Amino acid sequence: MPRRLSPLDRLLSEADSVLRTLSRRGNNAARPSPADGHRDAALSEGERRHAAGLMRVNHTGEVCAQALYQGQALTAKLAGVRDDMRHAAAEEVDHLVWCEERLRELGSRTSVLNPAWYGLSFALGAVAGAVGDRVSLGFVAATEEQVCAHLREHLRELPPEDRKSRLIVQAMLEDEQRHGDNALRAGGTDFPRPLKDLMTGLSKLMTRASYRV
Numbered sequence: 001m002p003r004r005l006s007p008l009d010r011l012l013s014e015a016d017s018v019l020r021t022l023s024r025r026g027n028n029a030a031r032p033s034p035a036d037g038h039r040d041a042a043l044s045e046g047e048r049r050h051a052a053g054l055m056r057v058n059h060t061g062e063v064c065a066q067a068l069y070q071g072q073a074l075t076a077k078l079a080g081v082r083d084d085m086r087h088a089a090a091e092e093v094d095h096l097v098w099c100e101e102r103l104r105e106l107g108s109r110t111s112v113l114n115p116a117w118y119g120l121s122f123a124l125g126a127v128a129g130a131v132g133d134r135v136s137l138g139f140v141a142a143t144e145e146q147v148c149a150h151l152r153e154h155l156r157e158l159p160p161e162d163r164k165s166r167l168i169v170q171a172m173l174e175d176e177q178r179h180g181d182n183a184l185r186a187g188g189t190d191f192p193r194p195l196k197d198l199m200t201g202l203s204k205l206m207t208r209a210s211y212r213v
């Protein structure tokens with residue numbers, strides 16, 4: 001039986017997660033990057049900047065995913081699906097690391113706005129978790145739906161020669177689809193359209209900002 005954590009233990013472990021997510025090279029991926037072993041294409045300056053902007057958006061999305069799972073873990077009961085959620089959260093760490101590595105290779109950096117998006121996503125995750133597991137899982141499903149839409153758009157937008165970024169995005173898309181399906185199958189509420197539209201608006205704001213800074 002797992003050891004019960006004292007409130008101080010939990011606080012320290014939360015603080016550790018926040019710092020890891022927001023600090024550079026704070027995490028290790030469990031799976032090698034899908035881009036490993038592939039050669040970098042010769043990109044024009046414009047292509048490189050565009051690819052970096054898109055990968056920075058994806059990286060911010062993964063920061064939000066970490067915050068969402070951590071916020072949820074604080075409040076949700078997630079009866080019967082805790083292991084699934086932990087597994088999904090670990091895959092999100094891989095995505096975070098892959099995007100960060102790719103940004104570095106493209107000569108760029110992560111978004112300066114990440115701490116703000118982290119805070120907002122953490123709060124949303126915690127609120128959804130407090131309302132109940134069905135809402136919490138529904139929130140995961142709706143979020144993944146948004147993320148998948150972005151990733152598909154990025155596959156259309158990334159320079160065709162930028163095979164490394166494309167391989168990362170493709171692998172992420174497959175994982176995110178599975179996370180969303182699992183959350184719905186585990187009993188997540190399918191959010192009503194107006195709520196999804198609100199989330200789309202928020203994610204547009206995030207993507208526009210992170211693309212630039």
Ligand SMILES: [Fe+2]
Binds near residue numbers: 092
């Ligand atoms: Fe992810």
Ligand SMILES: [Fe+2]
Binds near residue numbers: 088
């Ligand atoms: Fe995911």
